[in-house]
Amino acid sequence: MASTRSQTKANLPKLRGNRSSSYSKRRGTKWVAKKAHKSIEQKWSKKTTTIEVNGDSILGFVRVKTDSNAVKHILETEFPDVNTATLPRAPETGKLQYVLKETEATPEGLPPNLVMRFDNVIKPRINDLVVKAWDEVLNAGLTFPKADPNRSATPALHLGAWSINQSKPIITAHSRAPAQSKEAEIAIDKFLKIINKYVAPMVTTFFKNEFPVQYGRQQRAHEHVSHKLREEFTKRPELDFGGAFFTVAVKEGSSERIHIDFNDDIKNVAFVVPFGDFTGADLCLPQLNTRVPISAGQVVAFDAKLLAHCSSPIISGRRIILTLFTDYVTLKRYGQ
Template identity: 30%
Template sequence: MQPSIEKRKNENEISNLINMFQEKPVKKLSCHARHNKKRKLEKEQNSTLSRDYNISRPIFPLITSDIIFDPNRHWTQHATRGLCTRDKIYYIENEWKSVPLCPLDRISLGGVKICKEISAKDLLVDMLIREARSANNIELSDVPSNFLLLVNKEIIKMGEYDDANSYSDNAKNKRLWVALGRWLGMEEPVIRRDVCRHLRSKWIDLKYAVDFQNNELQDILRTTSYISQKEKACLIISARDNLFSFKKLVKLRHLTVSECVTDVEGRTLVHLALLNNPGAVIQATDAVNYYYFHTLNNPSYRSDEFWKNFIEHFGVYTQNNLLLFTSSNTASSHNTAHQECVNTLLRNLGPLSTSVNEFVRKFYGNLYEKVEKLAWGPFAPRPFGIFPMIAINYNTTSDYYWDEHDEPNSLCCLVALGEFEGGELCFPQLQIVVPLQPGQVVAFSSRLLLHGNFPLTKGIRHSIVYFVHETFFHNL
């Protein structure tokens, strides 16, 4: 379900509930409270297991008092669905508060800024070069000028003006189309119509990027929102299939120093910076390493997400639910004996979260102030400052994707941990690669930009992503 549809559905449900009941809510003990008591006893009985770990547990001080799951106070998704209607109304009206974000909140208040305009023409040319390289098994750096003029006139220009009758019918162009098809390695017999269709298909897949150059259509969110799921899938497949050749492109730019890449309106696309607390990075690395290896050595401690793709989400969720709730990984719903391990991990991520929050406060003051006002009451802890949720990728890299549930006017912040080589973060639309290193943070528009990782070649690389879902912001 698309976020907008899901949001409308939730808002309709909220409106119906409010119309049904206007009385002051009455405190009521739910069946979940009894379940909480049982879980608390199990937690106390199993707490002695922490002494039996085979690996020495790192000792770090407690960061804050509201960073771990309390079964007597916080609620999981299943528990929130068991609340009575009056309690739900009370929670929505009195506990869940948010301030809407706007595009200006993504404008950096400082740092070195570079305006990046994305050229769909350049993306198409790069794709043609890769195809010709593969077909001819030789190194190429450019498209022959006669082919480039032909493509520019009859594919690119036609794409901009959508003129279906712009093809030339003269014999010279017909021969040139056939020659272009053979240069691209198309199957014989090569005919002009097939070559045109092939390039037309490629251009359609990349056409949305033209809006980055169009002064009348500078709103990046609108640009992204009209791309169909089919077009997005084609772009992901293209980026994935051309992963290795993409690294060799002449125009690929590596972002290695503190820098902010913006659109023409000054809104941040990618922002690389140094964190202000190196010790917090070391502490987080030790904690995540310990958690990772300890969980590997104890299969019963592995959550479904960990089993499936070595990713876990901690914090508060709203997805597919009327109310906010504590994530199952935070509550260790799969195994209460694992709760102490989760608590230790979250405590020791505190200084890193503080450092990431300080980066946002320094460069994106308006965004920080608004997200700081986001409140969800007692239903979940708040271990990550202004960010409701984090995702931890344990020694794994990500395929190319868009974060379609993320708030479009916010930024996600990514931190890499460990000693490793490879695993660079790539933004195909921008033709930018970020070889992110420990001690750095990269903030980017995860809802807008297609992003993914190059393969890891050596070592262990964890990453932590701080983000905000769109559904956290609601208006009654």
């Protein structure tokens, strides 16, 4: 008899004290309505700060880590009427820069310019070479990862090296077997060889001249990473970009959903380099109340972890976009 009672008791739903399930549900709903929202607001408010750029005060995401919901909520709260189609559009050509003003409240170590655009960097001949090499990668049976729903409906391929979720730097899984076939690896290396020869030197020059502190961190990190990946870089030298960046994210299309790049370092910049023949796909930056046109031949550097961003729709043509960056883990471990 005792055994039967024990089994019956074990099968009953567990309640706290004498509270019924309906009572618990009512209490939970009431708590969410009255207190949870305020608690969440306080949590999110600690993840932003006000900084000055080009003479205007803007909101910066300084402590948001991997919380896309927090970013979405802050943007909806601070910019309820934001529409990428109606954001003021910067001039299509000419050097652009959004200068950070240092104040007592400015977080230490941020780049001196949060956004810069450079004209006439990639020549038409190089644009054609990159597009052709990318087509060869696609034709080699490339395996794509799933698209990140927080960014875009189309996937991005990450090539090179990084330290995300690793105890040491590694060659990205997208760059090698078993994700890719030997034929795809060869095509990837041919594609990256062109990036190394024609794109990386330009980026290195801009990095060194415009962001000297950040460039110094990159070089210190490269010294350590190239030593740790010496065997891998010897076998596939195209995966080593000389330290200006460690990873190339490449995709076709645009990242149409507002996001921040959580894997980037907030004290660094990423470089965006478009290829192809297209119109549209401006870089939209709600915090700066602007959208920056980027056409083939131009290069944009910006703090992709401080500034939420997305692309406006592609109006026509084909767009291949490269984002050249270094993950925050690599810089934290090896760039100090």
